[in-house]
Amino acid sequence: MSDNFEKLISPLEKEIDDLLPSISVDCVILGYKNQQLKVLLLQWKHSGKWALPGGFVRRNENLDDAAQRVLEQRTGLSKIFLKQFHTFGSLERSTIKQIDAGYKALIDFHKQNKKVYEWINNRFISTGYFALADIRKTHPIPDAFSQKCEWKPITAMPDLILDHNTITEKALDYLGVQLNYLPIGLSLLPQKFTMQDLQKLYEAILGRSLDRSNFQRKMLKLGMLVRKEKLMTGAANKAPYLYSFNRAVYKKLLQEGIGFSY
Amino acid sequence: MSDNFEKLISPLEKEIDDLLPSISVDCVILGYKNQQLKVLLLQWKHSGKWALPGGFVRRNENLDDAAQRVLEQRTGLSKIFLKQFHTFGSLERSTIKQIDAGYKALIDFHKQNKKVYEWINNRFISTGYFALADIRKTHPIPDAFSQKCEWKPITAMPDLILDHNTITEKALDYLGVQLNYLPIGLSLLPQKFTMQDLQKLYEAILGRSLDRSNFQRKMLKLGMLVRKEKLMTGAANKAPYLYSFNRAVYKKLLQEGIGFSY
DNA sequence: TTGGTATTGTGTATTATTGACACATTAATT
DNA sequence: AATTAATGTGTCAATAATACACAATACCAA
Numbered sequence: 001m002s003d004n005f006e007k008l009i010s011p012l013e014k015e016i017d018d019l020l021p022s023i024s025v026d027c028v029i030l031g032y033k034n035q036q037l038k039v040l041l042l043q044w045k046h047s048g049k050w051a052l053p054g055g056f057v058r059r060n061e062n063l064d065d066a067a068q069r070v071l072e073q074r075t076g077l078s079k080i081f082l083k084q085f086h087t088f089g090s091l092e093r094s095t096i097k098q099i100d101a102g103y104k105a106l107i108d109f110h111k112q113n114k115k116v117y118e119w120i121n122n123r124f125i126s127t128g129y130f131a132l133a134d135i136r137k138t139h140p141i142p143d144a145f146s147q148k149c150e151w152k153p154i155t156a157m158p159d160l161i162l163d164h165n166t167i168t169e170k171a172l173d174y175l176g177v178q179l180n181y182l183p184i185g186l187s188l189l190p191q192k193f194t195m196q197d198l199q200k201l202y203e204a205i206l207g208r209s210l211d212r213s214n215f216q217r218k219m220l221k222l223g224m225l226v227r228k229e230k231l232m233t234g235a236a237n238k239a240p241y242l243y244s245f246n247r248a249v250y251k252k253l254l255q256e257g258i259g260f261s262y
Numbered sequence: 263m264s265d266n267f268e269k270l271i272s273p274l275e276k277e278i279d280d281l282l283p284s285i286s287v288d289c290v291i292l293g294y295k296n297q298q299l300k301v302l303l304l305q306w307k308h309s310g311k312w313a314l315p316g317g318f319v320r321r322n323e324n325l326d327d328a329a330q331r332v333l334e335q336r337t338g339l340s341k342i343f344l345k346q347f348h349t350f351g352s353l354e355r356s357t358i359k360q361i362d363a364g365y366k367a368l369i370d371f372h373k374q375n376k377k378v379y380e381w382i383n384n385r386f387i388s389t390g391y392f393a394l395a396d397i398r399k400t401h402p403i404p405d406a407f408s409q410k411c412e413w414k415p416i417t418a419m420p421d422l423i424l425d426h427n428t429i430t431e432k433a434l435d436y437l438g439v440q441l442n443y444l445p446i447g448l449s450l451l452p453q454k455f456t457m458q459d460l461q462k463l464y465e466a467i468l469g470r471s472l473d474r475s476n477f478q479r480k481m482l483k484l485g486m487l488v489r490k491e492k493l494m495t496g497a498a499n500k501a502p503y504l505y506s507f508n509r510a511v512y513k514k515l516l517q518e519g520i521g522f523s524y
Numbered sequence: 525t526t527g528g529t530a531t532t533g534t535g536t537a538t539t540a541t542t543g544a545c546a547c548a549t550t551a552a553t554t
Numbered sequence: 555a556a557t558t559a560a561t562g563t564g565t566c567a568a569t570a571a572t573a574c575a576c577a578a579t580a581c582c583a584a
Contacts, residue, residue: 022282023351023387063351063387087349087389089285089325125285125325125389127349196531211573216532218571236582237530458560473544478561498553499559 011144013116019056024126025067026054026164027082028171029075031135032188035200036153039168040074040133040140041160043148046109049102050158052167053143054126067129074149075138081187085130085174086167093163094123102161106145130171132187175205180257186250192228192242195219222258224249273406275378281318286388287329288316288426289344290433291337293397294450297462298415301430302336302395302402303422305410308371311364312420314429315405316388329391336411337400343449347392347436348429355425356385364423368407392433394449437467442519448512454490454504457481484520486511 029040041050053074057066064084072078097103110117140149152158154172157165175182184205185198199215219225224246230239291302303312315336319328326346334340359365372379402411414420416434419427437444446467447460461477481487488508492501 020284020385020387022284057351057387059385060353062353063349084349087325087346089319089389091322091324123282123321125282125319127351127387194531212531213533213574214572217534230580232581234582235530236528238532238580240531456560474560475545475562476543479563492551494552496553497559498557500549500551500561502560 012119013113015056016115016119018058018060020059022123022125023057023063024054024124025057025063025070025129026052026088026126026167027067027070027074027129027131028052028085028168029071029131029133030154030171030175030188031133031138031151032201032204033135033151035204036155037204038135038151038153039157040138041150041152041158042074042142042146043150044102044106044145044161045147047102047105049100049105049161050152050164051102051146051161052164053149055143063127067127071129071131073143074141075133076141077133077138080134081132081183083130085128086170087125087127088163088167089125090163091123093126096162097121100161126167128167128171130174132183134188134190136190179205181254183250183254186245186247192231192244194231194240194242196240198243222249222253224253274381275375277318278377278381280320280322282321284385284387285319285325286316286386287319287325287332287391288314288350288388288429289329289332289336289391289393290314290347290430291333291393291395292416292433292437292450293395293400293413294463294466295397295413297466298417299466300397300413300415301419302400303412303414303420304336304404304408305412306364306368306407306423307409309364309367311362311367311423312414312426313364313408313423314426315411317405325389329389333391333393335405336403337395338403339395339400342396343394343445345392347390348432349387349389350425350429351387352425353385355388358424359383362423388429390429390433392436394445396450396452398452441467443516445512445516448507448509454493454506456493456502456504458502460505484511484515486515 027040031038031040040053042053043050053070055066055070055073057063061069064082067082067084068078071080071082097107107117107121110120135151140151142149154168157168159165160168185193185201188201189197195216198219199210199212202215203209225243226246228242228244231242232239289302293300293302302315304315305312315332317328317332317335319325323331326344329344329346330340333342333344359369369379369383372382397413402413404411416430419430421427422430447455447463450463451459457478460481461472461474464477465471486508487505490504490506493504494501
């Protein structure tokens with residue numbers, strides 16, 4: 001187990017010289033399934049603590065590309081919505097490393113490897129990235145430090161290492177504030193979806209229920225939805241239509257911000 | 263001149279060991295005077311190029327505090343609105359150093375001082391901070407690298423070093439988007455101001471003229487303005503009232519966002 | 525064929541907001 | 555008393571938000 005772990009972190013040791021010091025990225029990757037908003041989390045090997053997917057920035061790599069790389073490595077997805085939302089630079093986030101059970105275990109574990117030990121013991125300023133992913137398309141993959149990579153509903157978040165709970169909250173605030181400027185539906189729903197799917201998604205984000213009739217009327221009026229065939233479920237009732245987005249119209253609307261009260 | 267400059271930058275040489283590598287902050291400090299929005303800029307000594315006030319982060323200092331420190335050192339003001347708005351991390355912003363006339367002069371100038379030369383030649387990721395200041399209360403002070411520190415109207419911005427023009431534009435975008443959540447009036451206007459002052463400020467930010475009557479009706483209805491005595495100018499007409507903000511009400515309104523269309 | 529059911533489309537009354545103006549009133553100076 | 559800028563109020567039309575009601579549709583099963 002210990003040996004196994006040593007082998008796994010060796011890539012980091014080799015990589016360190018190629019990394020920018022003091023800087024890291026953390027990703028809050030949001031998905032939507034079973035009418036719930038979810039975040040992609042990693043469970044660390046030695047402590048069992050949960051953490052946001054994150055990583056370091058290479059000397060020859062754009063900050064945005066570092067986040068993109070982390071995202072791809074964890075989800076297998078490359079073309080999803082990704083945007084920086086805040087940079088976390090308080091001193092506490094590094095001093096807390098000594099107290100945080102999850103992080104402490106990691107540090108203790110590396111006392112024998114001076115290079116890695118010094119690296120992870122340093123102070124990092126971390127830029128938080130916000131991503132929207134279609135859960136059905138993802139294949140969560142743990143990183144070298146983790147034993148699990150899973151989607152967790154935001155209504156039942158575990159305790160995360162360091163300030164990762166704070167980072168997550170800030171990302172969700174961002175979602176609320178930027179609602180009319182983010183490709184919510186396009187990113188979180190499958191290619192084809194029902195009007196009810198869309199409404200439930202907005203209800204989950206807004207945290208309140210919406211009038212079915214008015215919601216549909218307004219959504220259709222925006223002109224960004226394309227009606228497809230019906231979804232035959234086998235239920236004894238009229239089958240709902242499936243919709244997909246007209247990307248061109250959607251993106252144009254987002255640029256101005258969908259002035260909309262739902 | 264050369265000697266003089268050497269002396270001036272020596273503090274940086276001593277400070278370098280106490281600084282976090284790879285990270286810097288840049289401040290877009292906005293003010294309002296003569297019905298114009300203005301930005302505080304520095305003019306560098308050896309090239310005459312203009313730049314945003316910026317600085318580095320001490321190992322034992324919060325990122326926010328570093329920005330606060332830069333702000334205080336340039337304006338003499340400590341209690342003004344300051345908020346991070348974006349982190350600039352593209353590779354280009356450092357590779358362009360070789361081409362940028364302003365920066366190149368600075369680099370060349372330090373070829374003999376290895377420590378400083380290597381430091382400024384490094385790649386930095388910079389967090390942009392957005393500040394709102396009352397111009398009347400500021401006393402602009404150049405830093406060790408600069409010969410001037412002045413307010414320049416945003417309608418006539420000079421060419422800035424590196425990506426500082428981009429940073430400024432992004433800050434102004436931020437201003438527009440966050441308008442209803444920022445203490446515009448409280449920060450940019452003097453303690454007492456007329457309704458017309460307030461309207462002109464909003465017109466400058468929004469870039470369009472507003473209906474006088476509707477603007478006043480809405481503003482007063484928000485209940486955040488306190489009417490004071492009149493402003494006697496000596497002109498042959500009715501004197502305008504002076505107003506000040508009820509800070510408690512104003513801040514409460516900002517939390518929700520002033521739902522307002524001006 | 526018919527009944528039960530969820531989906532979908534449409535109407536509509538109420539209330540609130542916005543934008544553009546008109547116009548009357550007030551007050552400071554000359 | 556005349557001039558001027560500031561202030562206060564009214565109003566009309568257009569648009570949007572909110573809350574419902576109800577009719578029409580179409581799927582399956584019995």
